[in-house]
Amino acid sequence: MTTLTERYVWAAARSVPESQREELSRDLAERIADTIDARIESGASDPESAERDALVELGHPATLAASYSDRPPMLIGPRYYFVWRRLLIFLESFIPATAAAASALGLVIAGGGWEVVGQAIGIGVTVAVHLAFWLTLVFALIERAGSGQWPGTGAAADGRGSAEADPLAWTPEQLPQLPESRRPHRRADLIATLVWLCIAAGLLLWQQFGVVWEDGERSAVPLLSPELWAFWIPYLYVLIALEAGFAVWIFRNDWSPASAVVNVVLNAAFAVPLIWLFVEGRLFSDEFLAVVSPHLDADAVRALSVLFVALVVGACLWDAIDGIVKAAKGGGRGTLSFPGNRSTRP
Incomplete structure (x- = not known):
């Protein structure tokens, strides 16, 4: 053959x-x-x-x-059954989660508390139901016409x-690559992910001992609030461990619609609390803010705040979409006949 x-x-x-x-x-x-x-x-x-x-x-x-x-x-x-099924799995893997994350972010910025979690989940479920209904209706009409x-x-x-x-x-040309053909690419992804996670874990600990430099010397001013060690920093370490385990699982099993959903959830679990802590003024330490505030005016603070939120959301959204695309391409390349899936590389 x-x-x-x-x-x-x-x-x-x-x-x-x-x-x-x-x-x-x-x-x-x-x-x-x-x-x-x-x-x-x-x-x-x-x-x-x-x-x-x-x-x-x-x-x-x-x-x-x-x-x-x-x-x-x-x-x-x-x-059109198999086309409908693939498109439904593809869309359901990220649109409801994205809608829930976006609504949660808006509610947090508006001053909401922990109740936004339930509201965001409700919005995500509603979007998922509507998406399945309308997509099925469209394909039923196409089938009959x-x-x-x-x-x-x-x-x-x-x-x-x-x-x-x-x-x-x-x-x-849309046939998926054989599993052994994709393993070298997954190995590179695994190594890169584990290296970055180790760096992130190290920086999370290192920042506590001071990241501010004055007159050529480092001051013992932590970047993040020490109060976060009571829950949120350990929470981040748990997320890092979960991400590492998830990366190993992807290497062994490859991407699928289910793993793409898990990837979206992990990204939301990082982005939503981080942005909420930032908006509540609980993310950075008072000492760090006292050092940098005299050098910034109101416009600069506003611009940096928007930039910080955009970077967090953008990075997590990029990673989530990257996982969705890999899952849509059958873990490697070429199983779906929609967006970005025409590659025929070996």
Whole structure:
């Protein structure tokens, strides 16, 4: 089998129960090989084109796997079911959490207390329900208004005509990479994450012994309020430990929609308390503020405050979106047919 066929067989086999995977993999590999041989012998295609055409003819691997396992996708109809499911998982993995975090931040800035947690969770659940309902409704309308074949089945002769006719059509370029092909990239992510977490843990302790320099000498002025050691700094150390464990888990299991949600939660668990403490004036120590305040006017304080909040939110949002994109690309590259997912790198 070539790499492209291996990717197709692997993508199909992972969609069925483990007890059926070996049989499906064997039967599917033989079916693809027979189809390729038939195309080559008839002179219709060269080996590379014959393989691609054979996979296009088979259609989306998850759709094919559903027919093998007798689990027909009937929620909104078979034509768009798998596209609907992938898009729903993709959107639900970050939009409700982002809405909840944004509402919590607004309520905290408005002077709310711990009750904002319950309100933010309620908003997140409401957004999740509405998102699922309206997305399903849209796909149901598309299903009933559309015509023709399932996305990625049937075919133009070169496999491109159907994709042009139907933007939701499946093509072999969207096949996920094999797990062993992605491991080197995950190893680099793991090392970088653990190094940065160790640096963060060290800085969190080091700042307590003074970060202010005056006349070339360091003063014993802590950056963060010593009162935070009663709960919030240990809380941050717990988050660092959870992040380290999560990074190891990602290395061993790769990204998935569930891990992307966990990543969003971890980022929110860091950003929301940090911004709340800052807005309440409890984040930085009085000694540190006494040293820097004489050098700043009101406009500078306001600008730095906005910059601090923007940096915290931006960094956490970037990391959350990065995890979502990696999950959307199947832990490596190329399983979804929407935003940013057309890479065909090996």
